[in-house]
Amino acid sequence: MRKLGVLPILLLVAGCSVPVASGLSEPDANEVLVALEGGNVAAAKESDPTVEGRFRVTVSRDDASAAITILQQNNLPPPQAPGVLDTLGEGSLVPSRTAEHAKLVAGTSGDLERSLRAIGGVLDARVHLAVPVKGPLGEEDTPTPTASVLVRHRGATPPISAADVQRLVSGAVPGLSEKNVSVVMSSTPEPPHPAERDLARFGPITVTRSSMTPLRLLVGAAALLNVVLIGLLVALWARIRKTQQELAETRLSAEAAQRDAR
Structure with missing residues (x-):
């Protein structure tokens, strides 16, 4: 009878799948699914048992290595930068003026990064804002805000122009002009077409x-x-x-x- 108890365990081990991405929002999980299916890797989305309200994506054990490679090529799952609502909700009940300003700048950067990553063909984006704190009396000699943006995209042609990036970033930061937004585009070669599965x-x-x-x-x-x-x-x-x-x-x-x- 003891040997019989081992058989169900062997059956489960032989047919189990492994998670390749977990703790995802549903849109991020769907994006991972699309990338894996585009690479001829069968995947499934299910509720993440470790994080309430989150999802994970699983593949068969034999496809785990190929799945991880595909996710790395597509920079998935996307990094989660905190937005304005996230950053302002942290910290003490009565934050200092400087701390509140820093959180606002960090949250704005996170929101801009998410907006850029939502563009098809953009693999990753980083937005660095230098926005000086204005004095309580609104002094005239406050330094001019500046920004630096790095956009990593798929293929040789950027999916968005540098001028459009400048307009997007400058429009989100009061007092920031387009000419003070530096944009760097970094291209990543297209991945090889996945071979037909045997x-x-x-x-x-x-x-x-x-x-x-x-x-x-x-x-x-x-x-x-x-x-x-x-x-x-x-x-x-x-x-x-x-x-x-x-x-x-x-x-x-x-x-x-x-x-x-x-």
């Missing part, structure tokens, strides 16, 4: 050839487990029938003994 059929199921052996072992172990369970049920039924017959014979013997005693 597929094989196992009955009505199509799987990768590397998964054929584990699948056969899984089906064989399941069939063996069914045979063992059927054998146990037959043996249990036979034991019950034998016990019933013995009880019937004992009862008949007792009744016969009572009649003889009379």
